[in-house]
Every structure is written in C-alpha cells, then in structure tokens.
Amino acid sequence: MGRLQSVRKGSWTEEEDLLLKKCIEKYGEGKWRHVPARAGLNRCRKSCRLRWLNYLRPNIKRGDFAVDEVDLIIRLHKLLGNRWSLIAGRIPGRTANDIKNFWNSHLSKKVGTENVSLSSTTKPMSETLHPSSAMETGGAEESAQEEGCSAGSHPMEERQQGEEQASFWKRLLFEAGQEGGKSSVSRDGLSSEQGEDDLFVGLERFLSDEDLWTMLGGE
DNA sequence: AAGACGGTCAACCGCTCCTTC
DNA sequence: CGAAGGAGCGGTTGACCGTCT
DSSP states (O other), rough: OOOOOOOOOOOOOHHHHHHHHHHHHHHSOOTTTTHHHTTOOOOOHHHHHHIIIIIISTTTTOOOOOHHHHHHHHHHHHHSSSOOHHHHHTTTTHHHHHHHHHHHIHHHHHHHHHHHGGGOOOTTTTSSSOSSSHHHIIIITSSSSSSSSSSSSHHHHHHHHHHHHHHHHHHHHHHHHHSSSSSSIIIIOOOGGGGGHHHHHHHHHOOOOOOOIIIIIOO
16 A cells, blocks of 8 residues: 555546557557556556557547447347457457447347347357457457567467467357357358358358458348 | 436446466 | 466446436
C-alpha cells in the first residue's frame, strides 16, 4: 500500500488520448505494462490498452451497424457465444466492446424473442482457446506484426498454430452443427451428416476469411 | 417546463489463460 | 515441472442523453 500512486480513472481527456496515441505510434502496440510510463500517463495499463483498442486505434468504425454486420454478429454469436473478441475479429473495424454493447442493448432482446436457442452456445472452455486471440482481436485485419504478438512467430510455429486453430474451429463448427442442429452453419451444407471432410473444407474457407459470409449462410 | 424513465456507451474490475523464469 | 507475472477477455457499473408523461 503506502505508495499508491493514485492512478487516474474515469473518462479520458483529449490530452491523454494524444499522449497515448503518440506513444503507440512511437513504440508500437503491445508491452502495455510500459505504456503508461512511456506515454507519461497516470493510468493503469489496462485502461491504456482499452482506450487504444476501443477508441484510438486506426480503422475503427464508429456509428450504426450495417444490416449485414448485424446479421453476421447474430450468426457468429450463435456459433461462438459471448466470445466478443472472436466475433470482433471477424468484423473489421468493430471492437469487442462495441459489439458487446450493441448486443446487450439491441440484439439480445431481438434475438431473444426471435429464437430462444441461444443458451446452447458452444463454449469450448477446456480447449486451448488461443486461435490467436491477438489475431482475432482485429490484428488479423491490420498490422498483425505487432512486436509483442506473443513472441513465437516462427514459420514452423505458425503452421502448428494454424493446425491447432483448424482443429479448434473444426470442433467448434462440428459441435455447433450438432447442438444447434438448425444452426446457420449446417444450413449451408456443412451439416455434421456430411462428415468432417466437408466440414474441414468449410473450415478452411472460414480461416482464410474468404467466404465467411457465404459459409454463414449469407449467400 | 420539469421530472422520471429507459437506453446507450465508455470504462473498470476480476478472472482466466499464456508465457517466462 | 511448478510458480509468478503479464496480457487479454467478458461481465458489470456508472454517467450521459434522449424521450415520454
């Protein structure tokens, strides 16, 4: 105790935003532990990170969600549950917090009334859920080359990660297909009846982000 | 015109997972 | 192999704004 440096809380001022922005521009994302000191901010690292991620980061889309974005969110939520960061990773320019807020204030009611099978969302807790959260959090769309991208980025490891990722999604989709039964995934020809091969094909498209929309049944 | 109520958004807190030593 | 520290995520809360009575 004793030397609690009374870290500032509450809303951010323009000045603080500017300091943080300059700091990130200079040192890059990551290493949040050092950011407050580097930026000369009297904020905790969490606060800095959140502010950057949700507000200051370039390419952040603000304002209303487009119809297709909403649809995508609903589908992804059906598939992933409350994994906001994963969902955000699939919607360029949107942050997990944004999506979460939007869901809680708009969609939860809407979807809740339209179909109540939301509770059956898959939650692969025990799985190694690291389909690189870093990547999912939007890093994929942007400069995923942030220095602190969990260090290990050797080609070999990447491949291995990719495989793990694949099995993760594979499983996820499989479970979703089974549990939900009527989930949009299975609707698009990826039903569990088709076997894992087909599933895998869909999965690869999912991972490559090419036709996610199609895969989710958006045509 | 004033007050009450509801909705939205930004930020904080605690927990869990991952990485490093 | 186990422990400690750091980073990230999801849930929750509080403040602000707009609408209705």
